Amino acid sequence: MELVLNLCVNIRVENNPISARDYKLVHAGRRSRLRQAQFRFKSRNTDIGTTTSTTSTVSRYSVSSKKEQLWISELEDARLEEEDNDGYELDSGFLSLSEKPDRNMALLDDYEIEELDYSDPNHHSGYVALVGKPNVGKSTLSNQMIGQKLSIVTDKPQTTRHRILGICSAPEYQMILYDTPGVIEKQMHKLDSMMMKNVRSAAISANCVLVLVDACKVPEKIDEVLEEGIGNLQDKPPTLLVLNKKDLIKPGEIAKKIEWYEKFTDVDEVIPVSAKYGHGVDDVKDWILSKLPTGPAYYPKDIVSEHPERFFVAEIVREKIFMQYRNEVPYACQVNVVNYKNRENAKDFIQVEVVVERNSQKIILIGKQGKALKLLATAARLDIEDFLQKKVYLEVEVKVKENWRQDERLLKNYGYGGQIRAL
Numbered sequence: 100m101e102l103v104l105n106l107c108v109n110i111r112v113e114n115n116p117i118s119a120r121d122y123k124l125v126h127a128g129r130r131s132r133l134r135q136a137q138f139r140f141k142s143r144n145t146d147i148g149t150t151t152s153t154t155s156t157v158s159r160y161s162v163s164s165k166k167e168q169l170w171i172s173e174l175e176d177a178r179l180e181e182e183d184n185d186g187y188e189l190d191s192g193f194l195s196l197s198e199k200p201d202r203n204m205a206l207l208d209d210y211e212i213e214e215l216d217y218s219d220p221n222h223h224s225g226y227v228a229l230v231g232k233p234n235v236g237k238s239t240l241s242n243q244m245i246g247q248k249l250s251i252v253t254d255k256p257q258t259t260r261h262r263i264l265g266i267c268s269a270p271e272y273q274m275i276l277y278d279t280p281g282v283i284e285k286q287m288h289k290l291d292s293m294m295m296k297n298v299r300s301a302a303i304s305a306n307c308v309l310v311l312v313d314a315c316k317v318p319e320k321i322d323e324v325l326e327e328g329i330g331n332l333q334d335k336p337p338t339l340l341v342l343n344k345k346d347l348i349k350p351g352e353i354a355k356k357i358e359w360y361e362k363f364t365d366v367d368e369v370i371p372v373s374a375k376y377g378h379g380v381d382d383v384k385d386w387i388l389s390k391l392p393t394g395p396a397y398y399p400k401d402i403v404s405e406h407p408e409r410f411f412v413a414e415i416v417r418e419k420i421f422m423q424y425r426n427e428v429p430y431a432c433q434v435n436v437v438n439y440k441n442r443e444n445a446k447d448f449i450q451v452e453v454v455v456e457r458n459s460q461k462i463i464l465i466g467k468q469g470k471a472l473k474l475l476a477t478a479a480r481l482d483i484e485d486f487l488q489k490k491v492y493l494e495v496e497v498k499v500k501e502n503w504r505q506d507e508r509l510l511k512n513y514g515y516g517g518q519i520r521a522l
């Protein structure tokens with residue numbers, strides 16, 4: 100399969116007079132999709148709302164040959180060079196998260212075009228933005244709809260930082276879901292305001308919007324969430340209020356809350372759900388389907404996300420940090436995959452750096468005799484292996500970059516400017 104797809108890229112380059120930059124983009128998209136092809140239609144045992152955490156020894160990578168050492172140091176040099184560069188242009192293999200992809204066939208090969216069904220006039224497809232305050236269950240609902248854990252879920256607010264694109268397909272539709280970071284009223288760091296900008300760009304380009312609220316909380320107006328998420332309320336797309344966590348309140352209470360939201364908010368419909376247990380999720384899908392325009396699929400039906408594997412690897416490590424450490428520490432951490440090497444006859448090698456803002460946070464992360472970091476790396480490795488369905492060597496190191504949450508250049512490099520590394 101890989102061979103066939105690679106061949107398509109080569110043929111296209113020979114036959115079409117495209118520029119080197121175009122080729123790089125096509126190639127970046129192709130290679131990222133090749134990686135994703137690995138997690139198409141995989142039945143994983145990952146829970147939707149919870150995660151496993153077991154202990155075992157951390158695998159360490161040992162450099163086996165001089166050639167390999169040289170290769171790794173070249174990679175590191177290239178990365179440092181990239182870090183010193185202010186540009187961070189698309190040319191270096193970035194995937195845009197802020198632009199809604201058109202039904203653009205430019206990045207699809209013949210095989211994929213064939214896969215997309217253009218013959219069915221009743222096929223629906225489009226974009227759905229999930230917005231809401233932190234901790235209301237956006238990631239849980241998104242994972243539940245896709246049927247696979249793509250977004251990390253923790254009991255702490257504001258764990259989602261990036262817009263996560265998840266694809267939910269059936270023979271008659273394709274819903275492209277944007278799980279967004281929770282809308283925050285008090286934006287404290289440059290990171291927060293950049294995250295909010297991404298929320299807005301997700302909702303603006305969406306065909307419909309789901310506003311999630313927590314059924315356990317006293318009902319409140321959602322104007323603020325909508326304004327932050329959509330901007331101009333007059334042009335807002337069809338909006339559904341999802342009353343989530345209905346499993347935690349009595350049926351009588353649910354009816355009262357639905358009534359309140361129907362009366363005091365300007366939404367098209369209110370649907371109570373329990374994202375965690377999947378109750379009401381089909382009703383949400385039916386509502387979305389009624390709002391999506393007819394048209395062919397944007398992506399092949401067996402793809403569940405456009406993000407590259409390394410993105411999810413970093414997210415898994417971040418989730419484990421949230422689960423293991425307390426207070427401000429998880430919020431001060433940025434996780435970067437600095438080296439990801441697929442190896443034919445050996446475990447894949449993944450090198451991850453956790454960036455913190457202060458040395459005191461680094462000390463906490465590492466723990467006495469490195470025990471805390473070892474625990475973190477083990478929990479992360481087990482989940483990464485489960486996600487990738489293969490064994491990996493995971494190496495985790497901690498670095499201090501003072502005030503990275505205020506540094507726009509670094510934030511862009513980390514993907515908060517609406518672009519993530521495609522490879």
Ligand SMILES: Nc1nc2c(ncn2[C@@H]2O[C@H](COP(=O)(O)OP(=O)(O)OP(=O)(O)O)[C@@H](O)[C@H]2O)c(=O)[nH]1
Nearest residue numbers: 233234235236237238239257258259281373374375
């Ligand atoms: N009981 C119950 N808990 C839920 C439900 N949906 C989500 N949760 C829990 O609520 C917490 C927050 O869920 P997330 O999906 O991370 O919430 P989020 O809105 O994406 O959070 P942010 O990243 O802060 O934006 C987790 O502990 C979930 O397990 C639900 O339907 N019922």
